[in-house]
Amino acid sequence: MTAQGGEFDYATIGEMVAARAGLGAKPFLWIDGECLTYARAHDRSASFANGLRDLGVRHGDVVATFMHNSLDGVCLWFALAGIGAIRAGLNVSLRESDLAYTLRDCTADVLVIEEELLGSYLPLRAAAGITREILAGREETARALGMMHISALAAAPSADPGVEVRADDPAGIVYTGGTTGMPKGVLVSHRYHMAFGGRYREVAQPQATDVMYDCGHLFHLAQLGVIGPMYAGITSVMSRWFSVGGIWDVINRHGVTLVHLPGTMLGPIVDRTPSDGGPDHQVRLGLGIATGQIRRSVRDAFESRFGFPLLEVYAQSEMGALLCSERLGARRRGSSGQAYGWAEIQVVDEFDRPVPAGTEGEIVTRPTRPGTFMIGYFNKPEATCEAWRNLWHHTGDIGFLDEDGYLYVRGRKAHWVRRRGENISALEVEHVIDQHPRVACSAVVGVPAELGDEDVKAYVVAAAGEPAEAAEIIAWCGERLAYFKVPRYVEFVTELPRTATKGDIQRNVLRARGIGAAWDRDAADLCA
Numbered sequence: 001m002t003a004q005g006g007e008f009d010y011a012t013i014g015e016m017v018a019a020r021a022g023l024g025a026k027p028f029l030w031i032d033g034e035c036l037t038y039a040r041a042h043d044r045s046a047s048f049a050n051g052l053r054d055l056g057v058r059h060g061d062v063v064a065t066f067m068h069n070s071l072d073g074v075c076l077w078f079a080l081a082g083i084g085a086i087r088a089g090l091n092v093s094l095r096e097s098d099l100a101y102t103l104r105d106c107t108a109d110v111l112v113i114e115e116e117l118l119g120s121y122l123p124l125r126a127a128a129g130i131t132r133e134i135l136a137g138r139e140e141t142a143r144a145l146g147m148m149h150i151s152a153l154a155a156a157p158s159a160d161p162g163v164e165v166r167a168d169d170p171a172g173i174v175y176t177g178g179t180t181g182m183p184k185g186v187l188v189s190h191r192y193h194m195a196f197g198g199r200y201r202e203v204a205q206p207q208a209t210d211v212m213y214d215c216g217h218l219f220h221l222a223q224l225g226v227i228g229p230m231y232a233g234i235t236s237v238m239s240r241w242f243s244v245g246g247i248w249d250v251i252n253r254h255g256v257t258l259v260h261l262p263g264t265m266l267g268p269i270v271d272r273t274p275s276d277g278g279p280d281h282q283v284r285l286g287l288g289i290a291t292g293q294i295r296r297s298v299r300d301a302f303e304s305r306f307g308f309p310l311l312e313v314y315a316q317s318e319m320g321a322l323l324c325s326e327r328l329g330a331r332r333r334g335s336s337g338q339a340y341g342w343a344e345i346q347v348v349d350e351f352d353r354p355v356p357a358g359t360e361g362e363i364v365t366r367p368t369r370p371g372t373f374m375i376g377y378f379n380k381p382e383a384t385c386e387a388w389r390n391l392w393h394h395t396g397d398i399g400f401l402d403e404d405g406y407l408y409v410r411g412r413k414a415h416w417v418r419r420r421g422e423n424i425s426a427l428e429v430e431h432v433i434d435q436h437p438r439v440a441c442s443a444v445v446g447v448p449a450e451l452g453d454e455d456v457k458a459y460v461v462a463a464a465g466e467p468a469e470a471a472e473i474i475a476w477c478g479e480r481l482a483y484f485k486v487p488r489y490v491e492f493v494t495e496l497p498r499t500a501t502k503g504d505i506q507r508n509v510l511r512a513r514g515i516g517a518a519w520d521r522d523a524a525d526l527c528a
Contacts, residue, residue, distance in 0.1 A: 007198075007369065008191070008194040008195065008197065008198050009194070009197070009198075009231065010194055010197075010231070011166070011167040011190065011191075011194065012081065012165050012166070012167055012169070012171075012190040012194070013077075013078060013081035013082070013171060013190055013193055013194075013227075014078070014081050014082035014165055016194070016197070016227075016230060016231060017041060017042050017045060017078050017081075017082070017230070018042060018160075020038050020041075020042070020230055020233060021038055021039050021041070021042035021043075022038075023037075023038035023039070023233055024037065024038060024039045025037050025038075025039060026038050026233075026235070027235045028040075028041050028229070028230060028235065028236065029041070029071065029074060029225070029226070029229075029235075029236045029237070029238065030235070030236070030237045030238070030254060031069055031070060031071055031237075031238050031239065031240060032239055032240050034071055036071045036074065036075070038230075038233075041074070041075060041078065041230075042078075042158075043158040044072075044075045044154065044158070045075040045076075045077075045078035045079045045082060046079070046082065046157075046158040046159065046160065046161065047079075047153065047154050047155070047156045047157065047158045048075050048076055048078075048079035048153045048154065048156070049078075049079040049080075049082040049083050049156075049161040049163075050156035050157050050158075050159065050161050051079075051152060051153030051154065051155070051156035052079060052080065052083060052085065052110075052153060053083055053156075053161055053163075054156060055110070055132060055134075055148070055153075056132070057080075057083065057085050057110060058083070058084075058085070059083060059084035059085065059163055059165070059169075060084060060085070060086065060169075060170070061085045061086065061110070062085070062086045062088050062106055062107050062108040062110075062173065063076075063080055063085055063086070063087060063088065063108055063110040063111075063112065064088045064089075064090055064103060064106055064108035064110070064111045064112070064130075065077075065087060065088070065089050065090065065111075065112045065113075065218075065219075066090045066092065066094075066111060066112070066113040066114065066117050066120075066121065067092070067112065067113070067114040067117070067136060067218070067219075068092055068114060068116070068117075068217075068218075068240045068241060069217060069218050069222070069238050069239065069240050069241070070114070070136070070218075070240065072136055072150060073136075073218050074218065074226055076112055077089075077172075077218065077226070079153075080171075081165070081171050081172075081190065082161055082163065082165070083161050083163045083165070084163050084164075084165040084169055086170045086171065086172060086173060086187075087171070087172045087173070088102075088106035088108055088172070088173040088175075088185065089172070089173075089174065089175075089218055089219035089220070089221070090102055090103070090106075090175075090219055091175065091217075091219050091220075092114075092117060092217070092219065093503075094120065095120050096120075096123075096124075099120055099121065099124060100124050100127070100128065101183075102175060102183065103124070103128045103129065103130070104128075104129065105183075105185060105378070105379070106173055106185055106378065107379070108130065109129060109130055109131045109132065110130070110131070110132045110133075110134070111128075111130045111132070111133050111134070112134040112135075112136060112150070113133065113134070113135060113136070114135075114136045114137060115135060115136065115137025115138060115141055116137070118135075118137075118141075118145075122145075132148070133145075133146075133147040133148065134147065134148045134149070134150055134152075134153065135147040135148070135149055135150065136150045139151065165190065166190070167189065167190050167191040167194070167371065168189050168190070168191055168371050169189060169190055170187050170188070170189055170375055171188060171189055171190045171192070171193060172187075172188050172193075172221065173185040173186065173187055173188075173378050174186045174188065174219075174220060174221050174317050175219075176317055176318075183499070184377045184378070184380055184383055185377060185378035185379070185380075186317040186318055186374045186377060186378070187374060187375040187376055187377065187378045188221075188317075188320075188374050188375065189371055189375055191370075191371035191372060192320055192371065192372055192373070192374065192375075193223065193227050194231070195320055195342070195369060195371075195372035196223045196227050196228060196231075196320050196321055196322065197227055197228055197230075197231025197232070198231070199320070199321070199322040199323070199325070199342060200223075200224070200227070200228030200231060200232065200321075200322060201228075201231065201232050202340065203287065203311065203313070203322050203325045203327065204228070204232075204258055204285060204287060205328075206228075206229075206232040206234050206258065207234075208233065208234065209234075209257075210232075210234045210235075210257045210258055211234065211235045211236070211237060211254055211255055211256045211257050211258070212224065212225065212228065212229045212234060212235070212236045212237065212256070212257075212258045212259075212260070213225075213236075213237045213238075213250065213251055213254070213256040213258070213259045213260065214226075214236065214237070214238050214259075214260040215238075215239070215242040215247070215259075215260060215261060215262070215265065216238075216242075216260060216262075217242075220317075221317070221321075222238065223321050224260040224287065224288065224321065225237075225238045225260070235254075237250060237251075237254045237256055242265075244265070244268045244269055244272045245272055247269060248273065248279040248281065251279070251281050251283060252279060252280060252281055252282075255282055256281070256282065256283055257282050257283055257284050257285070258283070258284070258285050258286075258287070259283055259285075259286045259287070260286070260287050260288045261286050261287075261288055261289065261310065262288050262289065263288075263289035263298070263299070266289065266298050266299060266302045266310075267298045269302070270298070270301055270302055270305055273305070279306070281306070283306070283308045284308055285308060285309060285311065285328075286308060286309065286310040286311065287310075287311050287313055287322070287325075288310075288313055289310050289312055289313070295431065296333070296334060309328065309331075311325060311326040311327070311328070311331075311337075312325065312326045312331075312335065312336045312337055313325040313326070313336065313337070314336035314337070314407060314409055316395060317374070318373060318374045318387065318393060318395075319343070319365060319367075319373050319374070319393060319395075320372055320373065323339060323342055323343055323365070324336050324337055324338060324339045324342075324343070324345065324407050325337045325338075325340070327340070332402070332406050334408055335402070335406040335407060335408050336406075336407045336408070336409050337406060337407065338405050338406055338407065339365075339405075339407075341368060342367070342368060342369070342372070343365045343366060343367050343368055343372075343373075344365060344366050344368060345363065345364070345365045345401065345405075345407060346363075346364050346365070346392065346401075347359065347360070347361040347362065347363055347364070347399060347400050347401050348361050348362055348364050348392075349361050349362075350362075352364070352389070352390045352392070355400075357400070357401055357402055357403045358400055358401075358402060358403075359400055360398055360399065360400045360410060360423065361398070361399075361400070362394060362395065362396070362397065362398060362413060363395045363397045363398070363399050363407070363409065364392035364393060364394050364395065365392065365393050365395065366391065366392050366393055373393060396412055396413045396414065397409055397410075397411070397412055397413065398410045398411055398412070398413055398415075398416055398423075410425065411425055411426075411427050414507050414508070415427055415507070417444065417445065417446035417454050417456050418446065418453045418454055419446070419449070419453055419454055419455060419456060419484055419485075420449075420453055420484060422484045422485075424456060424484065424485050426443070426444040426445065426507075428481075428485070429444045429456065429458065429477065429481065429485055429487065430442050430443060430444050430458075432476070432477055432480045432481055433458055433460065433473060433476070433477065433487075436468055436472075436473060436476050437463070438462060438463050438465065438466060438467060438468040438472075439460055439461070439462060439463055439468060439473070440461040440462060440463045440464075441461045441496065442458055442459060442460045442461065443458070443459045443496050443505045443507065443510055444456060444457065444458050444459075444487065445457055445459070445507050445510045445511045446511065447489065447511065447514055447515050448514070448515075455488040455489065456485065456486070456487040456488055456489070457487060457488070457489035457490075457491065457510075457515065457518060458473065458487040458489065458490050458491070459491050459492075459493050459496060459510055460473060460490060460491070460492050460493070461492075461493060461494065461495060461496060462492060467492070470490035470492075470519035470521075470524075471519075471521075471524065473487070473490050474486060474487065474490065474521050486521075487521070488520065488521045488522060489515055489518035489519065489520055489521070490518060490519045490521075491516060491517070491518035491519070496510075497509045497510065
């Protein structure tokens with residue numbers, strides 16, 4: 001049972017799944033050769049829902065899932081939504097303290113875990129606080145560990161579980177990357193998901209015969225592979241784990257016409273695709289890149305090479321995907337497009353005062369439709385209030401709006417260094433350093449300067465073979481960057497600290513190290 005109403009086609013995820021069951025044998029989702037039809041998605045998720053009810057899961061309970069992309073993972077998502085429970089998807093890369101923290105933070109006492117991931121969970125099992133465990137894997141393994149097997153859920157009746165669920169009820173917890181501290185759980189509602197479905201249909205303009213490919217993961221909500229296609233009634237394709245080398249085989253095998261490709265994947269796809277002719281694909285449109293993450297030249301090279309447009313979108317988990325987007329026929333170079341009525345967007349200074357068009361500042365936004373942003377950070381009211389100060393969601397991103405309201409994103413606030421009144425993009429400096437032939441990768445942060453503001457410090461991981469010297473790195477930058485962007489400090493490290501969730505550089509950790517024992521360009525100049 002669901003509460004009807006609202007401006008979207010459906011009020012809740014469960015209502016959408018039930019309505020789309022009428023598409024019957026039409027393929028809804030392919031994952032690595034296995035197919036889930038629309039009818040099967042409804043029936044299996046209903047069985048799972050009743051099985052979870054029999055287990056004691058109730059409206060408002062949190063259930064954690066620790067699984068790779070799978071058809072059962074999608075049905076569990078729908079099942080939990082159908083009984084008003086909250087799905088907390090855990091990143092399959094989590095280990096040790098990261099996994100323990102997330103399990104405690106989400107407060108789940110039910111865990112659905114894939115057998116392949118037991119090695120990460122079992123050492124923490126005694127202290128994890130999980131009282132009911134469900135295994136997706138071999139039944140003998142479940143018996144040996146004293147866990148319920150997922151087949152017990154599937155054996156329950158596929159009747160409507162009979163739980164009233166409303167559009168504004170919580171439906172999921174998605175964990176942020178934690179680039180500025182420990183990951184925060186973003187609590188989102190059913191209406192949040194339905195708003196995504198509406199935005200997806202506006203941006204992609206899907207037709208009944210379209211096939212969507214999403215390279216994302218279910219623990220990141222994967223709305224472009226699940227919610228958007230089901231809302232539109234089309235077929236979707238995902239993989240258990242994204243493979244740069246195998247992407248065109250998957251796209252061609254399924255006749256994919258729409259793709260989701262985050263910007264960080266474009267370069268590797270171009271590099272790994274043979275240069276003696278592009279793949280024979282049917283793709284007409286791509287979604288999901290983000291300015292501030294990649295160089296425009298990478299996007300240009302991709303579009304030229306593969307012959308279809310990539311529509312820029314701007315989003316965060318807190319705001320919902322596709323909040324701001326380009327549209328075919330309304331593209332401006334370097335822009336992420338407009339919000340098209342889905343939200344208000346401003347750019348503000350350090351005191352939250354709006355700045356003129358063309359002036360960079362922090363991007364802040366708020367919804368024009370109730371319930372389409374996050375409910376808040378799960379069990380973190382102070383963090384929620386901080387993000388929503390002055391009644392605007394503070395994105396932590398730097399950018400500007402032009403005179404016509406087109407948004408241009410320059411990067412994360414955490415990625416910028418302010419030196420003697422000049423704003424410096426850490427990503428720009430890193431790009432230059434990473435081009436050095438004896439550098440594997442780098443990270444740039446600001447450290448306290450004697451005269452106020454910050455000095456630029458570069459952490460450098462040397463490539464295999466003969467390592468570069470600090471002075472050589474500085475000279476390299478000096479030939480390619482404005483003088484004020486050239487690092488003062490260089491510290492060589494064997495690896496960069498990264499988040500378990502997305503593999504983002506933990507710049508807060510690097511900043512906390514301060515100057516340390518880094519090589520100092522100014523001191524070297526004095527000695528010379």
